[in-house]
Amino acid sequence: MTTHSLLDDWLAEEATVLRHLNSGPGPGVARPEQIAGKTGLEQMQAMLRGELPFAAIARTLDFMAIDIGDGTATFQGTPGPEHLNPMGTVHGGWFATILDSALGCAVHTKMLPGRGYTTAELSVNIVRALTLKVPRVRAIGRVIHSGRQLATADAQLVGPDGTLYAHATTTCLVFDLQHKPAGGATT
Numbered sequence: 001m002t003t004h005s006l007l008d009d010w011l012a013e014e015a016t017v018l019r020h021l022n023s024g025p026g027p028g029v030a031r032p033e034q035i036a037g038k039t040g041l042e043q044m045q046a047m048l049r050g051e052l053p054f055a056a057i058a059r060t061l062d063f064m065a066i067d068i069g070d071g072t073a074t075f076q077g078t079p080g081p082e083h084l085n086p087m088g089t090v091h092g093g094w095f096a097t098i099l100d101s102a103l104g105c106a107v108h109t110k111m112l113p114g115r116g117y118t119t120a121e122l123s124v125n126i127v128r129a130l131t132l133k134v135p136r137v138r139a140i141g142r143v144i145h146s147g148r149q150l151a152t153a154d155a156q157l158v159g160p161d162g163t164l165y166a167h168a169t170t171t172c173l174v175f176d177l178q179h180k181p182a183g184g185a186t187t
Contacts, residue, residue, distance in 0.1 A: 007160040010136050013066055014076055017048060024050025027059055040111030044068040055101070063098045063139075065105060071143035073105035076136055090130040095157060099124055099168040102141030103153045107172045110146035114178050117151060121171040128165045136160060149174055 030052045035043050045068050046052045058064050063077030077098045079090040100122055107117050141155035151174055157166040
């Protein structure tokens, strides 16, 4: 497959996902009743189908979830002039945010109903400058370990020609979202 046809495939996938997202509730936060009883994988896939809100930061930084699987999450982004540092390359914070999103959403797919997580550690290694000449990049995250208290994942940021721009790892704390008062009853 040539670089041009791979980029064409990426753009076609993006258009499909955008149609679903634009037909749904838009950016925002899902209400508890919308996600009750759903696994993290079910929540993420419902978001991609336009049934649940997606994160508003995706519009702010021009990236989006493209594919969600069991223990995986792929985000696609378009770096723009508003994401440049004074040297004319994409700011490290943009790299970190798209990679953190792929990492966190990969971990999210492993959550059982009533479980949540938060990033405890994020490590990003930028190995090549990213300029506006690169039309799209993908952050591809995968879970390495998902346990009762900790989850770890890694991700790579690549261009349609296979160029590696950055890689990252995360450690997430996993916890119950439900409050359990003394006596064990769930509220």
